[in-house]
Amino acid sequence: MAGDDPGEREAGENESGNAGLAAITALGEPTRRSLYGYVAGHGGWVSRDEAAAAAGLERGTAAHHLERLAAEGLLEVDYQRRSGRQGPGAGRPAKLYRRARREFEVSLPPRDYALAGRLLAEAADRARQDDVDISTALEDAARTEGSHLAAQVRAQLRGLTSRRPANRRGAVLDVLDDHGFEPRTAEDGTVVLRNCPFHQLARRHTELICGMNLCLLDAAIGDVGRTGLEASLEPEEGLCCVKLRPSR
Incomplete structure (x- = not known):
């Protein structure tokens, strides 16, 4: 409940109630759970290509599941140029994912x-x-x-x-x-x-x-x-x- 902005929550803060339940429910799908496990175990930023290769999925399928995990707050997102080049010709930044620092708890009935x-x-x-x-x-x-x-x-x-x-x-x-x-x-x-x-x-x-x-x-x-x-x-x-x- 904390924060002056009702939508704001500090990194690492506990998430419970309906939001926590929605996040945990997202992991009920086996492919999505496997992708989350890979990203969490990697320890750093992971690209869509890396996640797809690790899970044996098409890139588009992996992207769909990664986006769902990000939408539920389970993954953080960033854009980086991994080639190290800058300026014209450096290419578009890649969309990367890593495990979110936010914590989730689920209890039924809801407890806080x-x-x-x-x-x-x-x-x-x-x-x-x-x-x-x-x-x-x-x-x-x-x-x-x-x-x-x-x-x-x-x-x-x-x-x-x-x-x-x-x-x-x-x-x-x-x-x-x-x-x-x-x-x-x-x-x-x-x-x-x-x-x-x-x-x-x-x-x-x-x-x-x-x-x-x-x-x-x-x-x-x-x-x-x-x-x-x-x-x-x-x-x-x-x-x-x-x-x-x-x-x-």
Whole structure:
């Protein structure tokens, strides 16, 4: 969820939820998995010709699979002239691939313990440096993360001609679903989050983790504004501890 740009993710950062599942699913195709294994084992940049020769494929077939792997974030792409020549007559740069530094995790139901760990680490650092209570520091870190979540919602709203509360709510639910909360709207308008991305931690450290989750979701909804929803801490067995209630 991190980053001011909702589409931005630092190299080496963990990818989970729907994006991680899509990436891992791409490796279900045997030829694609074989190509990924070759590129990953090579350790450097690999051309389409090299990958095709290693896998015994036509160049076009190899290119198709390499592009799919790149689109899912499993490979990085660069353009280089491998002849070493420059200027006119040097030829077009070759498209090269290497294993991405991004990490992928898949769990069903979706979990995001990496996010919880990062927020807890940020809170511990701030508590130590600024001599503040760690619960307060964790709430602040969670609210900052909620603002990043709101940025993703606003990115979805940019293409809409109308930003009525119903559209804002829809965008919020889409983003929450992307992050594994599995939102469902009840007849009274309450949004029930059927999955907790921090489930095991919340079971063992309920007050701390559920408080973090409440702050994260409250900040996300508050920063989006005019959703007609408010976050409420209402623990219930088998569900996320937070419900999104219609605003009074």
